[in-house]
Amino acid sequence: MGTFEAGFADVVIVGAGHGGAQAAIALRQNGFEGSILVIGREPELPYERPPLSKEYLARDKTFERIMIRPGAFWQDKGVEMALGHEVVAVDPDARSLRTADGATLSYGNLIWATGGDARRLSCAGHDLAGVHGVRTRADADRLMAELDAGAKRAVVIGGGYIGLEAAAVLTKLGCHVTLLEALPRVLARVAGEALSTFYQDEHRAHGVDLRTEVAVDCLEGDGTKVTGVRLADGHVLPADLVIVGIGIIPQVGPLLAAGAVGGNGVDVDEYCRTSLPHIYAIGDCAAHANDFADGAVIRLESVQNANDQATTAAKAICGTLVPYKATPWFWSNQYDLRLQTVGLSTGHDLAVLRGDPATRSFSVVYLKQGKVIALDCVNMVKDYVQGKKLVEARSQIAAERLADASVPLKDML
Numbered sequence: 093m094g095t096f097e098a099g100f101a102d103v104v105i106v107g108a109g110h111g112g113a114q115a116a117i118a119l120r121q122n123g124f125e126g127s128i129l130v131i132g133r134e135p136e137l138p139y140e141r142p143p144l145s146k147e148y149l150a151r152d153k154t155f156e157r158i159m160i161r162p163g164a165f166w167q168d169k170g171v172e173m174a175l176g177h178e179v180v181a182v183d184p185d186a187r188s189l190r191t192a193d194g195a196t197l198s199y200g201n202l203i204w205a206t207g208g209d210a211r212r213l214s215c216a217g218h219d220l221a222g223v224h225g226v227r228t229r230a231d232a233d234r235l236m237a238e239l240d241a242g243a244k245r246a247v248v249i250g251g252g253y254i255g256l257e258a259a260a261v262l263t264k265l266g267c268h269v270t271l272l273e274a275l276p277r278v279l280a281r282v283a284g285e286a287l288s289t290f291y292q293d294e295h296r297a298h299g300v301d302l303r304t305e306v307a308v309d310c311l312e313g314d315g316t317k318v319t320g321v322r323l324a325d326g327h328v329l330p331a332d333l334v335i336v337g338i339g340i341i342p343q344v345g346p347l348l349a350a351g352a353v354g355g356n357g358v359d360v361d362e363y364c365r366t367s368l369p370h371i372y373a374i375g376d377c378a379a380h381a382n383d384f385a386d387g388a389v390i391r392l393e394s395v396q397n398a399n400d401q402a403t404t405a406a407k408a409i410c411g412t413l414v415p416y417k418a419t420p421w422f423w424s425n426q427y428d429l430r431l432q433t434v435g436l437s438t439g440h441d442l443a444v445l446r447g448d449p450a451t452r453s454f455s456v457v458y459l460k461q462g463k464v465i466a467l468d469c470v471n472m473v474k475d476y477v478q479g480k481k482l483v484e485a486r487s488q489i490a491a492e493r494l495a496d497a498s499v500p501l502k503d504m505l
Contacts, residue, residue, distance in 0.1 A: 100198040101129035101172070103409060104189065106179045107205030108132025109141060111375030111398035113160045115203050116171045118406035126200065128171045131191070133206075135176045136229055137163055142395060144232045145257040145337075146425050150264060151236070155229065179206075182350040184368040189346075201409050204347055204358065204366070204373040205402070208340030208393075213249070217311025222318040223334045226254055235333065243332035244268060247321045249308060251278030253424045255337035256291060260426040262335075263298050270301040270329050272321070277304055282433075284443035286456050287468050291426070298427060342377040342391065354379060357391045362415035364405040372408070374401035384420055384436045384465070384483075396421050419484055432476040435466030435483035446475065447497040455479070457494045464489060478502040 103119060105112045108130050116128050132138070138160040147153040166173055181190040188198045210225030212218055222243075224235050239262075246262045248255045251273030259271045271278075277288035295302050307324035311334060321329045342357040353359045353367040357379035364372045364380075375398035379391050400418035407414050422433040429452065437443075440458035447454030453471040457464060457479065463486040467479040478501035482489070489504050 099196070100127075100200075102126030102200040103128050103203065104197060104199040104201075105130045105203045105205055106189070107207060107375070108134065108136075108138045108173070108175065109205065109207050109375070109398065110138070110160070110395050111205035111207070111402045112203070113138035114399045114402035115205060115374065115406050116166075116169070117161075118403040119409065120169050120171070122406055122410040122412070124406070124410050129197070130166075130171060130173050131177050131179055131197075132173065132175045133178045134228055134230070137161075137166070137173060137175070139229065140395075141227070142423075144229065145226045145254050146261065148229075149226070149232050149235065149258065150261045179346055182346045182368075182371070184350050184371060187370060200370070202371045203402075203405055203409075204344070204371065204377065205375050205398070206343040207376040207398075208342040210336065211339045211341050213308070213311070213336055213338070215308060215310045217313055217318065218336075220311055220313040220318040221316055222313075222332065223311060223336060225336055226258055227340070235335070238333050239265060239267070245330050245332045246270070246335065247272065247329050247331040247333075248335045248337065249321070250335075250337035250339075251275070251280075251302075251304070252282070252337055252339070253279070253422075255335065256295065256426055257424060258335050258337065259295060259300050259302075260298070263295075263300055264427075268301075269299070270303065270321075270331075271295065272306045272308065272323075273302075273304045274307055275304065278302070283437065283468055284440065284456055284458065286443060286445050286449065287431075287470075290449045290454075290470065294427065294429065340376060340393065344373070344377050347371070347373065359389065360401075362404075362417075363408045363413050364401050364416060365408065372405040374398060374405050380416065382420070382436070383417060385438060392420055394420065394422050419480060421480070429470055430473075432469045432473065433466065434469075434476060434480045435464075437466035437468070440465060442491060444491045444494045446495055447472065454497075457482075459491065459494075462488045464494075475501055481505055 140158045143158045178192040210227040246267045246269045248259045248271045279288045309322045312320040344358040347358045358373045360378045376393045404416040424431040437458040442459040444457040455469040455472045455475040458466040464482040469476040
């Protein structure tokens with residue numbers, strides 16, 4: 093299961109996350125009968141990553157329950173798994189790749205589905221024990237082991253979804269949590285002010301010491317383990333553990349070194365093809381022109397994007413060119429709040445509040461030049477389901493009408 097016995101596979105998939113797993117599944121669903129090999133850096137079979145900062149960390153779900161498919165499924169589908177291997181070089185002319193341990197493998201087509209690595213701090217002390225990303229099962233397991241060993245004071249750096257979700261779980265587990273965000277509000281890059289304010293208030297109400305516009309100077313330690321976070325103003329926050337949630341760095345080095353066009357990720361066309369022949373890229377690492385971002389070239393870090401691009405690439409390999417046009421959607425669970433997002437709010441010029449945040453059930457509708465481009469829905473499943481159609485239709489609806497929560501969104505189509 094961990095070797096390259098044949099030395100060749102009709103399709104090699106590099107990356108065993110959501111995108112890589114779905115690509116293998118979609119190839120078989122579309123009638124592909126050739127050999128498929130999935131190469132994964134981690135030792136585990138493909139598993140869901142969003143629960144790492146939520147249900148898995150909280151121990152509400154075991155690892156078996158977050159596996160994308162049981163082991164027998166891959167054997168039944170004739171998908172070979174080579175786990176614990178990292179691809180370090182690609183030769184597009186020879187259609188071959190090399191792993192860190194020196195193994196070489198030839199391919200008919202290559203799907204690059206590596207995602208990214210958690211971005212690390214660059215300040216002094218970033219490499220101390222007790223400093224964690226939450227990107228892999230091993231990351232979460234190390235964090236859980238420290239909690240089991242008695243860690244109680246946690247500092248979370250980064251007020252994006254990973255940081256907020258981890259803060260919610262750690263608070264639930266009895267930790268004293270301080271959350272630091274460099275920008276004036278949490279979720280500043282992905283949501284409007286109303287949603288940011290709501291989540292800041294929620295976390296503070298649950299006991300999180302949430303601080304915005306805060307800069308970290310360095311991490312302090314006892315020589316091996318982190319003991320505190322020194323802020324730019326000189327104040328030191330004692331810490332038994334630190335979680336860093338400041339984004340990811342797309343893992344595309346070998347493709348760029350092989351000549352693929354890209355920078356922040358690797359560029360792909362509407363069929364997920366890179367500039368290199370017979371090489372596709374999907375998921376977090378794939379930069380693509382997105383209709384929901386007015387055609388801007390972006391990377392989308394979501395399960396939806398990974399799965400839908402995987403299907404696009406698989407169909408293309410099977411001879412059916414269907415351009416990627418999927419509607420973006422995301423979710424986040426914090427405390428008893430379920431946030432569901434549809435569309436991309438970046439560049440909105442108006443945010444309409446629909447409902448009362450004090451009830452902990454409301455939506456924010458984002459408009460650009462009068463058209464609905466996205467919704468954030470907190471404990472509002474109906475708005476999420478019905479609002480998706482408004483986003484897809486780029487509906488032009490008066491703000492006053494959108495704000496009237498007594499009128500269902502489906503009546504506005």
